[in-house]
Amino acid sequence: MQSHARGHLVYAATGVLAVHTGRGTSIVPANRIAWTPAGCTHQHRAHGDTDMRIVFLAPSLARRIPDRPAVFLASGLAREVLLALTGPHNYDHAPPAHSRAARSRLLRVLVDELRETQEQPLHxxxxxxxxxxxxxxxLSERPADNASLTELGKKIGASSRTLSRLLRNELGMTFYEWRTQLRIYHALVLLADGHDTTQTAYACGWANPSSFIAAFTNIIGTTPGRYRAIRQSPVRGA
Structure with missing residues (x-):
């Protein structure tokens, strides 16, 4: 785990990233941008053939976006700005392709785009x-396990009512919402590793591919098949 004095944005031009912090895990599939505030201990983990782009923000820009980890949809303009700022390949320390003034203008545009887009339910x-x-x-070790909250609670010595209350108070989610997000995370990893939609659906606990496709589309905004096509498309200028 590491920490930076400046907050940073991470974009996966290809592949899938998981950004782990003390506050949780942000899943960063294609066309998403993860924000990690300054001083937040974190770790990046790549899944699949990943091209990771990192951009650091000065405090004056960072204060315009949330002071907690978040995931944003990458608009077409935000994506182009990120690629312009990081060059054909990032490698964390790409040589500057723009003057300091030009980079400053591009970063302001990027932050403006993030402020205009909705946060994604991927943290x-x-x-x-x-x-x-x-x-x-x-749930993480056995995402395909369809045991009820009552059955799972018996294994850890807590009633379903207690667990439901804790989920609501701590995470602001129902058990169904939380398990679905955990499963979508595992699904993104499996898709990045080359599994097809049917294999992924059953491995993550869905009864059939159609119910998986519906849940995936609801959270990611596109079907697993279209998502794989987007993820595998070449990056401009790479």
Whole structure:
């Protein structure tokens, strides 16, 4: 885990990224941008053939976006600005292709674009309660397990009512919403590793591919098949 004095934006031009912080995990599929505030200890993990782009923000710009980890949809303009700022290949320390003044203008445009777009439901908050942490481990280790909250609660010594209350109070989610987001995270990783839609659906606990496609589309905004096509498309200028 590492920490930066400046907040930074991470964009996966190809592949899928997971950004782990003490507050949770942000999933960064194609056409999404993850924001990590300054001083937030974090770790990046790549899945699939990933081209990761990183842009740091000065405090004057960082204060215009949330002071917590978040994921944003990358508009066409935001994507082009990110690619312009990082060059054909980023490697974390790409030589500057623009003057300081030009970079400053591009960064302001990028932040303006993020402020105009909706946050994406792709940040999985890290539970603090021991019982929820145990539940999270079980769900992460066996995403295909369709056990009810009552059945899972018996394994960790907590009632479904208690777990539901903790989920609502700590994470602001129902059990169904939380498990769905966890499964979508695993689905993105499997798709990045080359699994097809049907394999991914069953591996992540959906009863059939059509219900998986509906849930995936609801959260990611496109079908798994279209998402794979977008993810595998070449990056301009790469």
């Amino acid at each position: 999985l908050p890290e539970p603090q309660d021991d019982r929820l942490q145990s539940l999270a481990r079980m």
